[in-house]
């Protein structure tokens with residue numbers, strides 16, 4: 001409570017530090033084991049996390065940047081308007097983003113509004129985040145992905161002689177690769193000889209964004225792919241920003257995961 | 266000799282009648298229309314859905330610049346097989362964008378179509394496909410998208426008509442600069458034949474005649490750029506051949522342009538089977 005004559009409560013630096021460390025540690029310990037870890041907090045990862053958390057799944061999203069949202073803040077040519085082909089606008093309705101109809105079947109929204117609402121809706125649903133955190137490896141057990149190994153993002157920037165900063169492991173039932181064209185988790189399995197991923201995914205053929213949604217799903221026991229990492233995984237032609245495709249792919253992966261957990265358990 | 270177009274109703278919808286009308290105008294023997302190729306094959310019960318879907322998944326090309334074709338010994342991902350399976354009998358809903366190895370697809374389809382009663386000597390099949398087709402070009406050692414693959418069976422790619430012939434160079438320059446493809450396609454609307462274009466059935470008819478010419482004479486291509494049997498590499502060539510889009514909307518012509526030699530040839534087919 002603020003005292004008379006003072007704007008802010010008299011809280012010292014040590015109390016602030018304790019509050020930060022204690023709440024962080026409490027959540028971190030709780031999420032050392034979860035139902036689902038999504039790597040990448042772009043539009044597909046965020047909507048997938050939201051849908052899973054709303055169904056009661058303990059969901060953690062790992063993001064290497066400090067900011068969430070990936071490329072969803074801006075559209076083409078660095079302009080902050082994002083476009084959606086029908087039926088992508090239904091997802092905007094769901095998370096409460098206003099939009100305009102540009103023409104039949106095409107809708108436009110403000111990037112900052114759409115992206116912040118999407119992040120907020122994931123938080124509201126109960127998703128927790130580990131940002132400034134890089135994906136380092138997978139936890140493999142019984143031929144199944146059962147977790148991820150992570151580290152702080154700045155560790156990557158350290159000089160060679162101090163790279164012995166060991167990562168830590170988080171266990172989970174399902175891992176989702178939502179890392180975009182990099183498909184970092186899928187590539188990690190490839191480096192272990194468990195999958196074969198085509199070339200370097202630089203095929204620029206005009207393609208229907210439906211392909212991304214249609215190939216969204218489980219790629220290895222315990223590992224699911226959504227968003228642009230689908231194109232890299234399956235060698236589908238690369239495409240420009242297709243936010244409807246990303247949102248619908250995120251929703252599709254959540255549906256598939258929920259189905260698989262019901263069947264599997 | 267009969268010939269059969271497979272998949273016209275599914276892939277051209279109501280426009281399939283335009284395909285028939287266009288071919289009729291040439292005076293050549295009219296083709297019979299049969300269901301989409303995998304429906305025909307599945308009806309013969311020689312193959313099960315899973316096997317067909319698995320084979321198709323193996324024929325995907327994932328890198329056009331690859332020096333080698335798809336490796337049939339590599340097992341496709343379950344999601345790829347499931348994708349093929351979902352659209353095996355509903356080609357009109359299949360999303361485009363994945364190129365398939367045209368020559369291998371032809372080899373794969375040949376025995377299946379033979380079992381279904383088609384042959385080189387009777388009922389020649391021309392297969393319309395919702396997929397992109399690519400074949401290896403030895404001169405630059407890479408794959409190229411194609412509108413069609415000649416031979417038995419003859420394959421015609423509907424999205425290939427839109428994507429294989431070259432558009433104006435400015436189109437690709439602007440595309441590489443990151444412009445929204447939908448907006449770019451609207452801006453270049455007059456300069457290429459897009460999905461839903463009223464000329465598509467006539468382009469298909471021209472390619473079907475080309476396929477038939479190849480199967481009968483071993484020679485498919487015409488030097489005359491005003492003939493449908495000319496091997497067009499550019500959209501402007503197709504547009505010069507088939508005229509502006511509006512002409513068709515007004516119902517002015519169903520005509521398939523043929524040079525006099527090829528016009529005579531297709532009419533002769535009718536009298537000398």
Ligand SMILES: [Zn+2]
Nearest residue numbers: 487492524527
């Ligand atoms: Zn000619």
